[in-house]
Amino acid sequence: MHLRIPSGLRNILRIYLSSSKHAILTIYKTKSGAFGFTVILMFIAMATFGPLLVPLDTKADISKRYLPPSLSHPLGTDYAGRDVLSQVIWGSRDVMAVGLLAGIITVSIGVIVGIVSGFKGGILDTVLCTVMDIMLTIPGLPLMIVLAVYIRAVNPLHTALILSITPWASLARAIRSQVLSMKEREFIEAAKVLGLSTFHIMFREILPNLMPYVAVNFMFAVIGAIYASVGLYMLGVLPFTALNWGVMLNLAAHAAGALFSLESLHYLLAPIIFLALLQSGFVLFSRAVDEVFNPRLREY
């Protein structure tokens, strides 16, 4: 069956694709941007294809406990003699899934609330602003911890929903103020005079202009979500239903006592290094993107 995309949507997609292609080329010219982009691509590939290529080693063999890195076990083995590399690869799937899902949820809520609140104004704006204020003041992580106790997160979507509970508010607040200033510009006036629907103005006229900003904030949201999800798994607050790097950290640091013996160093370090690499990749890439769209940040 032929997949039909409505022509309007197709046009929007085409504009975004061509502009993002241009943007990526520009980003690639800066060293740190290129590094970040490559790292992110590598991790996406690892999360998508890695589990297909490398089977998860679940066979416990106590005689192979804490083997140092070797050819058959490139990252050594854990406290039960299982291969660490396979755990890292399978863990990346959950880390990336939660991060990207939470990023999408955060950005969607933030954008919709921000645009509606800024464009519509009135009582709706007041109500939404109050909600944003509340979400901005509540300490996010403790709230997520309390929620995680009541809501059993059994798949990445649940985890992502819990992690998106407060971060959308700061994006919504920023978008709202941008919409407020954009509302007075001529092209919005023109759209109003033409009698275009409010929905059309909000999402076809205003949103495309905010897209670079949204893209950068999407990456910030992903960084925050990966930070929070791995951390909450590490604390053992989220149920161990998925093999996340945080679960490995938890086992290494608390449960298996790997923290207190020298021979287990590789087991503790493996998730740490991968997490640090992924997060720096995202941060360097998002900074490069920010520089492209925000010339004020560019070097003098």
Place this chain on the structure above:
Amino acid sequence: MITILFVISFNFFLIRLMPGNPADYLLMQLIYERSIPVEEAYKIVQVYFGMNLTRPLHEQYIEYLTSLLRGDLGRSLLSLNTPVSKIIAQSLPWTVFPISISVIISFAIGVSLGMVAAYKRGGKFDRVFLVIAPIFNSIPNYIYALIFLYSLAVIARIFPLYGAYSVKPGFTLEFISDAFYHAALPILSYVVASFAGWGLAMRGSTISVLGEDYVTAAEARGLPKRRITFSYVGRNAILPLFTSLLISLGYVVGGAVFIETTFSYPGIGYFLVQSVYGRDYTLMQGCFLVLTVAIVIANFIADLVYSRLDPRIKMGG
């Protein structure tokens, strides 16, 4: 204010209205498993949660509110009969003390590094700073905590593995130095995780101030360089950073959950996580509420300070 009310209502909702909520659960447990008479069981639940389940819901809510206003956060479900407020009062200093010290240190380091980088922008220091700072900033604070715990406490044995003090508390020199000794690694973790963020913010802020007319005017007037750097550029560049300081407070408190747990440091974040392990709902909700109140108060103070610092901003605007 409205945030606090929201969190209280949210807590009430979780304790009382969620399916299988802890208040009902405790009541059922008392009646069926420990065969305590129904009326007495209701009384026990009221002591723990501060609400009388026999009354209608809105009265329970008001009762819950008034008991909170009296400072009664209920009693811990696990550490039997200890008031939650007592546990929190004991742990609060151990959160405030390391956090305030590390915020000051990281702010000072970050601001100075950021200014140097901005002044020498394009130079060697700046280029290295621009690559290293984002990386430092992006690595999660609990990773630093784990690394420091492993390297400096477990392997090198320079610093203690857990706890906040090991001598009798009191206003003695011995106790104070011991407290600093135990807080050193938590503070180090906070600082390493956050100084780069301040540095980057300060760098951007300084660069934009350097382009201002009043700086050019000051230079044209032939003012000494030191004076321009500190009184003209520095003071104006720091201003916007205070706003981010407010926003970061919530984030820092969140980080306390990780760092205190990693170092078994008995602050409020540590007890929050412990209460989750033990499903100690009253203690958990109490910790959450106190953290929120602390941030609201900190925001309020910072607002006052900020309007003092920057006369362009008037309160109530």
